[in-house]
Amino acid sequence: MSDLHEKYLELMHAEVDGQASDRELAALNEYLAANPEAQNVRTDLRKLTDILNQVEELEPPDDLHGSIMAALAPQPPRAVVGIRTRTSTTRFRMPLIRYGYALAAGLLLGALLTGIAFRSLPQQEKSYVSGTMTAVENTPHYVVVERIQLADPDLTGSVELSQNGNSEMVIFDLNGEKTVKVGVRFDPTLGGIKSFSQEPNNISSVEGREGSISFESQGKERSILVLAGQKRALPLVNLDFYVEDKLVHQGRLGGTRPADASLK
Amino acid sequence: MDETEDVKLVSESRQGSRESFERLLIRYEKAIFNAAYRILRDPEDARDVTQNVFLKAFENLEQFDGNRRFFSWIYRIALNESINLSKSRKRFAPAEDVGSDEHNTPEKLLRRTELDRIVQAALMSMAFEYRVVIVLRHFNDFDYREMSEILEIPEKTVKSRLFTARELLRDSLTQRGIL
Numbered sequence: 533m534s535d536l537h538e539k540y541l542e543l544m545h546a547e548v549d550g551q552a553s554d555r556e557l558a559a560l561n562e563y564l565a566a567n568p569e570a571q572n573v574r575t576d577l578r579k580l581t582d583i584l585n586q587v588e589e590l591e592p593p594d595d596l597h598g599s600i601m602a603a604l605a606p607q608p609p610r611a612v613v614g615i616r617t618r619t620s621t622t623r624f625r626m627p628l629i630r631y632g633y634a635l636a637a638g639l640l641l642g643a644l645l646t647g648i649a650f651r652s653l654p655q656q657e658k659s660y661v662s663g664t665m666t667a668v669e670n671t672p673h674y675v676v677v678e679r680i681q682l683a684d685p686d687l688t689g690s691v692e693l694s695q696n697g698n699s700e701m702v703i704f705d706l707n708g709e710k711t712v713k714v715g716v717r718f719d720p721t722l723g724g725i726k727s728f729s730q731e732p733n734n735i736s737s738v739e740g741r742e743g744s745i746s747f748e749s750q751g752k753e754r755s756i757l758v759l760a761g762q763k764r765a766l767p768l769v770n771l772d773f774y775v776e777d778k779l780v781h782q783g784r785l786g787g788t789r790p791a792d793a794s795l796k
Numbered sequence: 797m798d799e800t801e802d803v804k805l806v807s808e809s810r811q812g813s814r815e816s817f818e819r820l821l822i823r824y825e826k827a828i829f830n831a832a833y834r835i836l837r838d839p840e841d842a843r844d845v846t847q848n849v850f851l852k853a854f855e856n857l858e859q860f861d862g863n864r865r866f867f868s869w870i871y872r873i874a875l876n877e878s879i880n881l882s883k884s885r886k887r888f889a890p891a892e893d894v895g896s897d898e899h900n901t902p903e904k905l906l907r908r909t910e911l912d913r914i915v916q917a918a919l920m921s922m923a924f925e926y927r928v929v930i931v932l933r934h935f936n937d938f939d940y941r942e943m944s945e946i947l948e949i950p951e952k953t954v955k956s957r958l959f960t961a962r963e964l965l966r967d968s969l970t971q972r973g974i975l
Contacts (some may be wrong), residue, residue: 543961579975580966584934587915592829593843600825600850601818688827727851 537570541543544574548581595697602701602725627748633771640670662767678785680696686710686775693769693785699726700766700786708775715746715772716757718786802866810857812975817857821850824867827936828874834879836929837920846879852877868945871936875946882924884917911974918968926961 543560546552552560564571577648674694682689689706700723706712728738728745731754738747749755761767766786773781802823808816828849833842852898853860853870860869863956919927929931932946943958 541959542955545955545962549933576964576966580862580932580962581909582975583915583969584930587912587935588909589826589835589935590839590845592832593839596843596846597821597825600847601814603847603851604814604817604854654861662833709902724846753964773844 534637537567537616540564540567541569541573544577547574549579593697595699598696599699599726599758599760602674602699602756603729619772622751652681674699678784680708680771680785682773684780685779687712687773691783691785695766695786698761698766700759700761700769702757702759702769702785704753704757706749706755707752708749708753710775712749713746713774713777714749714755715744717744717745717770717772717773718759718767723759723767726758726760728755729758799867800866802839803862806860806862806866807856809854810860817854817867820853820866824870825850828870830929831936834916834919834935835875835927836881837916841881845874845881848877849874852965865945868942871932871946872948876898879924912973914969914972918965918972918974921968922961922964923956926964929954929958930961930965 540560540563543552543556547557547560547663560585564574568677666740674693674696678693680691682691687706687708687710689704689708694701694703694705702716705713706714724742725740728740728747729751730738730747739745745757747755759767759769768784769786771781771783771785772779800819805816805820805823809820825846829842829846832845832849833839835843836842849870852873860866919930922930928947929943932943937944940951940954940958947954949957963971966975
């Protein structure tokens, strides 16, 4: 290819990119008029550009915006752990199983049939817990679907579950003089950890695995866990609350349950 | 894209305004998602990349060089995230047949036309560096100078890479009966 042709080839690209001046375009047209074979190159280039222009822009998933905002660290910006990704540097491994609908349906059906909502504890350890199925707007894009109130000498507060598309956000507003250790378990084939953050204190003593995460809460603290599930099968979330290594609460939230399946 | 607005929103976000950061998210979310999707093909991967980009941007706003334009910074993060994910894919998952990826789309989240599918397959047949310039130029509509900023390479290199990428893409589309 001659230097001359190379120069005009560059002009052809500049032309389709809208970056050629009027003078350059005039020079290009003059060159093409005298070199009909070069006209084919220009035609191919224009066809290619036309095809690429026909490719439609995609809409991001509906819940992406809300998921990002929910996963942002509280102000001022600080570390958020466990951002969902599948690279080797991820703290939490979250294999989203894409074909688990049958399993999900089985689990949900099981939950409906057995009415499991709250596992009995020894009477002296059981605290007052109530569940609701309200549909109150919490944060943009997320809708509150269930809430547990905690009332125990060592631990008060609430746990609220919101859903947005295939994401579940669990907000723990806990208040206790003693350190509370919270364990969260779910079926790893139905979902994974997308993010976890705490405020106002820095994240401390958090440990995530496939299908579980545990963390500590001290004083009055809010902890926010976001799980990614599947549109048709959001995972049930099992909760264990320990104070001084003693199990004081145990509950279950999430999934698709009938409106009267209040916690017992 | 209004760069003055970006400067204002970045400044407010640095002072702790989540609302301003959310406006930056609104401005760039779709473009970043589309760029990641065109580079990686998998909508779930594109989602992961988009989420990580904005969370990293939020975490590192203090390190953002105010002399640089925000879009070039955030796209640079997106490319790095895509490269990392692409590398991990190469290590853990062999390349799939370009025409058999429909099962990867969860619940038909993203419907694609036949043309879209063929173009995407042709893009995936190209080396990463060539795919990226096609995406930035044709799907994100950046000019040579902006691409040079994002890719951190001279404009001359952008042009030569884009020319080669177009030749490769043209050949690939010709083989697929589109051109």
